[in-house]
Amino acid sequence: MTATDVSAPATQARIPGSKSLTNRALLLAAAADGVSTVWAPLLSDDTRAFRAALTSFGVAVRSSPTSEFWEVTGLGGGPVGQARLWCADAGTAARFLPPFAAAGRGAFLFDGSSQLRARPLWPLVEALRRLGAQVETGPGGGLPLLVIASDLPGGDLTVDSSLSSQYLSGLLMAAPLMRYGLLARAEALVSSPYVDMTLALMRRFGAGVARAADGAVRIEPGGYAPTDLVIEPDASTASYFFAAAAVTGRTITVPGLGTGSLQGDLRFTDVLEKAGAQVTMTESATTVRGGGGLRGGFDIDMGDISDTFMTLAAIAPLADAPITIHGIGHARLKESDRITAVAANLRACGIRVAEGADWITVHPGRPAPARITCYRDHRIAMSFSVLALGSGVPLELDDPGCVSKTFPGFHAELHRLFPDTPDREERQ
Template sequence: MTIADIPGSKSITARALFLAAAAEGTTTLLRPLHSDDTEGFAEGLSALGYRVERQPDAQPQAWTIEGRPGGPAVADAEVYCRDGATTARFLPTLVAAAGRGEYRFDASAQMRRRPVAPLTRALRELGVDVRHEDVEGHHPLTVTAQGVKGGELTLDAGESSQYLTALLMLGPLTAEGLRITVTRLVSEPYVDITTTMMRAFGVEVGRHDTPEGRVYTVPPGGYRAAAYPVEPDASTASYFFAAAAVAGREVTVPGLGRGALQGDLRFVEVLERMGATVRMAGDRTTVTGARSGELRGLTVNMRDISDTMPTLAAIAPFASGPVRIEDVYNTRVKECDRLEACAQNLRSLGIEVATGRDWIEITPGAPRPAEIATHGDHRMVMSFAVTSLRTPGITFDDPGCVRKTFPGFHAAFAALREGWSEGWSEGGIGSGS
């Protein structure tokens, strides 16, 4: 049995850092993700005067965060959010609700291109003074904070569920709570992660459907600290599951099973439809590919698991029929236009691809070696690393961008190859077939 040790979830780590900072008491995070994104979030909290202590030598690794329900310890600060969308969206929301002062947020050129307008419009509706310096709806921005009373909002979260997550987490820090009507929502499982984690920190979020949309009700009252374990990142696990499927091998990811919070674990259901065998226990998931590495084509809606769209696109050439991925417009506003980046890279590998506003269709073929244009996007590297299992010679123009979520990816993937090396030329996977 090949075991893949996947680092902690980026999504869970970021939410836990927000909730811990806002809570009464000291929170311990067990096995948090250590990456550029989460380090950027932690450094942002430190710049705001929150106490974050890392214990990298502890077993398991732990971070402790001293909560400040009254808000940041400083009345003015500048925070650099790096490439992190959660940092760039969650921290301005945290200071808007809990801060008293003026706080400026900037980010990398990549993050500056990504929108935050739906969130900042919502904050303004709640009475928060938010000013964009250069381009409206984008970083850099300044928040002049004096607390938030609360009230009712209507939100379009069809572009990113992070807007809704930020506002939900803000709710308990308001004086009167929030009632949010959501007209459109993408990646709903990420919102479920948020509400489940808020429950662990002492807040129960109400939810019901109306003709106008889904309504979330968040009470005031704040959070209480917790000891919180961070499960492995399901999006990252998708590369190892996909590798087993295309290589005709088996891989087990411990820590991700039936009780997992992350919706992206549903990617294994896609692999199962394509012919892989999936076994899921309470605390682990195992994927076994057909010995030949053969996969079936399919049409799949990936709206709720869109971070795994590049993973599927990268293995689609090895299917027996076309692979069509639908309802993934929001992937166009990630670290790069992922839908178009996948299409361009597949074409450079000699694969026939068609795209539309929110879909991509990939015709099976034999990929040829080429350099992958990563666009600084970690998911381009990790996805097409899976393709390289059957197409030796694939390279990347920026392999180091995996540091965003998994600095040790290349070593871990090399170890996976090494573990499968015995008999690698057998079963149709050894020579780029």
């Protein structure tokens, strides 16, 4: 990483808290025996859905008047009783909460939006059944999902993690509530930094976690202790502002995201550096400076940071040579088929694109004005907003409000940082 030119002062981006950290912290606090405080939580559709689902379990969550912090009174174990839980569009709720429920006692029915019903759950369902849980699913093996719980003994488990790391993370977070803990192995793990994040937070809440030489993870029984935790800014969300700096020649700093970050998606800055941006990282902040144009002509595996592949793909037309991104097949099973969605929208802009099962190649080109189909996917809307900014070409989002899933104030913040650009992303 190189030093930022002091002659071009950085503008600080106001990035909200990490969704991944917020929802994991909420769950661990709900399982702890006592009161935890989660500072600077993300306020978005997904975190509100997760919080509401926890209150359906009987978890008390008190918000400060300005939501500066959430105070969570934990259950000291898994939930007890009966509950219907609405997960809305939140994949983390549908994947983290059923193992938590299975470690309790009672009957718990999970459901969500049509978009969430379409997302796969069968690897998690199969894993829970192998642990002894009684689980009934809806058509296709997904939501609605009924968990009839009578504690879980735990044991030895191999989890198919080829579609998402969230199945493994959900099971790991429930493991300290199992009678004998859990020895877990991941099969074909994708997005491994998210599992590292899970384990780091579990340790913060007092769980006994050990990794074997063969990659297996041993989780000891014993539950969680209450903890106070400050949520970092969301590194996935920061990627759009870092990319905006790279394509405009501006300098953007995100305070609170530094060398000690728990979020693997901060490695997106390494990708931008490969594309010619200058990156400076300290313990307390990360700065990206663009200049000299975007450099292409490389092939990169973004499987571990797939939530940011769309950020790169959307700005790739502005590079000086083609860019190929691979290792992202599991991104077809997110809020949308993200490879197809990105490719279709780039083609609508007149950009030449090739794609395969787990890869996409984007060629340089001047985008034409187009209407961008967001597929109710926040990351499509945010990524193409950066392309509009960098190209100066009007791109109209069909659903600009879908960014509320993770960053309701996204459009306002992008315009604040780049006030000389029109509000293309706001038009409907």
